[in-house]
Amino acid sequence: MGYQQKLRGLVLSTGLLTTALMGTMAWAADYKQAPMLDAQVKDGKIPAVEQRLPEKPYVETMIDGVGKYGGTLRTTILANGDQYNLTRTIANELLVRWDPQWKKVVPSLAEEFKASDDATTYTFKLRKGLKWSDGQPFNADDIMFWYEDVFMNAALSPAKNPTFTVAGKPVKVTKIDDLTVEFKFESPYGLFIQQLAYGQGHLPVIYPKHYLQQFHEKYNKDGIPALLKANPAAGDWVALFNSKISLTFQPQFWQNLQLPTMNPWILTTAYADSDRVVATRNPYYWKVDTAGNQLPYIDGITWAKLDDPQLMALKMTSGEFDFAFRHINNATFKSVLFDGQKTGNYKFVDVKDLPANDAVILLNLNSTDPVKKKIFQNKDFRIGLSQAINRQEIIDLVWVGQGAPAQVALQPEHELFNEREATQYTKYDPKAAAAVLDTVLPKKDAEGFRLDETGKRFTINFMVADVFGLSYPDVMQMVQKYAKDVGIDIQLRTTDRARLNTMWSANEQDAYIWNCVGGLSEVYTDPRCYMPFQKADIFFAMKWSEWYSNHATGEEPPQAIKDLMAAYDKVNAAVTDDDRRQKMKDFLNLSADNFLNIGISRPMPKYMMTSTNLKNVVNGIPITGNLWHPAPTLTQWYFDKPTK
């Protein structure tokens, strides 16, 4: 079955393989470039724009319309530990990509792709004439370099990235011709194309062979000792290689000005070298607008490195930035930023950063304490605790009304929204809660607290970390009071994130509170709150999730959980969009039946600030942990009145 492909704004949905129609258009010779490149072309430093662009460039779908060249986008990052924001702003060029509405996957660096009927084999045909930012050709050899010499190299990749493995078996990549590669999995992996379109799918296309091979033992065994001598921080070739590129865009990636990329802007001032990071346009960027203008419109980007979000907000309101988003887009700064719109010359833009829930009580269903484990695993206990919570009161008092009572569920705007899943057991009803808890823990002590089967008071040692600016300690103090009303003793243990990390990795916690991803389409690839899934930051049943990834480890879960896992396997095996959607609905229904964790509030949209002069900005831009933004649409942003 075919994937829908969106090219030049046309939606072509056909049978097995959709052949691209564009590229032969009459305006092939009419490509235009940014004025800042004219001089370089004239001097012969770079070839003319037709030669720099691929034969069939990617044609961007414009949001407002064709823009103008020029201007520098001034934005900001935290001075330390914030390289992720560089990544999210300019490093998201992939074989395939999500459309700006996050509805479907379309070809990007690949001109076309096709999936086999059994969802095991994927073929990608690259655009002809793509070039790295240094002008060298990008082709199948670069992808093979990643596969053979990085991904399959035990020293460089001691463990295989889960995006490229299924059931523990890594992908097999073969080169068909100079522009065609085939990814083959041993078992069905229908979600591969979706995964590849997220941020983590960048691996095959960030390794320029012509540059990196000099640091690889296989290609330059004799030359490496000399390179090591010149670079005392690296002890061996692996360290040397890793200091030139980072598979997860760690600071090393943003430190290497020589590294060729496929990104729209290239670094001129590195991450750790100065008080700001600077990038300028990549003359070989391979996208054009609908009128044949080479993208991006904006000449360069500067990130002021600031140590404190308060200063970010201040500089935003004094008009020193054209765009800001992370670190100051929370309730703390909203009123200041709202008042500063006029002086700062910016406007608010909605951001659909919508997880499945802002605050989720995660009881440890695999607790090492057998008594607690039995109680937590009892669905009636979870129902009772859920009904005891007055969610509206928490939302009103802690989050000044921002939110809605809900369980872990899809957002109502999403096609997978399941009302039962979202609202079950959310009604505040202490009587019903006490009644259902009486069936689980009927005995109480003199103070009214329930006793477990050994006759001791049943106490939940609840870990609370104050993260995400969501005031979890305040939330939990209220939950503690509601739980006391129905005879459940919750003891709060305030902690920091690092300690909690250590605890959940060792399976030591009784329970903790966290937020849950999966409010929009990311639920397909990341159902970590809907079933025992990968271990990332959600740990309510780590032994079962270990078992899920490898049956030889962890603990075998009960049948209901196994059914849930099987339902998700069916989602992964589906090949067509329709089938996948149906299987996902079945899975979510089953997840609602299991009611594994207790949600409190559905999140509301967040915001970012952009200059009033900026156009082509998506209002209601969707983002999530692995859907990086604004990179996918930043190339079409333009200044209506360039600042300089």
Place this chain on the structure above:
Amino acid sequence: MLRYIIKRLVFAIPTLFAVSIIAFIIIQLPPGDYLTTLLADWASQGGAVEAGTVAAMRERYGLDQPMYFQYYKWMWGILTQGDFGISFELGKPVTELIWNRLGFSLLLSLLTLCFVWAVAIPIGILSAVRQYSISDYGATFLAFFFLAVPDFLMALSAMYVMSAWFGQSVGGLFSPDYIDAGWSFGKLIDFAKHVWLPVIVIGLGSLAALVRIMRANLLDELSKPYVTTARAKGMSEFELLIRYPVRLALNPLISTLGWILPAVISGEIIVSVVMSLPTTGPLLLRALLAQDMYLAGSLILLISVLTIIGTLISDILLALTDPRIRFQ
């Protein structure tokens, strides 16, 4: 004198070792290590991290080895090659990172010191000579007021006022146009335009202590017989004041000179963070938060070294300015 200095230097060596060991242990006391920080970051980026990768990285960084061995390796590198290790987070040698920022730290400390002395000494003299007058109470009140206001609050308010009322670009030490430019006259002017705000904010906090020390010392001296004698001989009041009692009253201030050196690294971390100054303070804070242990350890080691050197310098200065100490 030389013997005295050599003796002090010899005693410094075991102290430094002890401090470095304690620093190394303290950095590793919090649960987890740099990789747990990294894992948390990755998790919030939507990626689960495979156990194999983490184990391999832990091995590469040597984090899987016992603490004493890690310490030994670190110390050995420092002693034999001057290699302080690499920063895990930034992937750069620690020495390079620290050197980048040390210059501005030092400059800022010196400018602040000049500012504080230039303001505190006259005020201290004034309030001692005019004891219990309006100017004494006024100066004392102001000094205590600035002592009581937390410095980060002062930094925030000062920046807000400068930005909102005077429209000046605040934060950092340069405007965007000059950040990456080489040194030039224009850049120097730009620097001067920016540096005075942090200098004043940092300086005002330490004003009170110096004013009070100066005032108390001078009051002690003013009532001594030699002052009366000089006055009886007909010496002008101003000359008398500056020549004798003020000189003696300055001694305690000289002994505080030694504190500046360690403060270059660790001083005013909060102000530096709030105002985004390119000094070592924010670097140390982040290194501690991210458990970037070689970077944090080297900074702490450097602070200890500078404390010891600073104390030594102020001892020598004291001995030079005050013959009584020299001949004891």
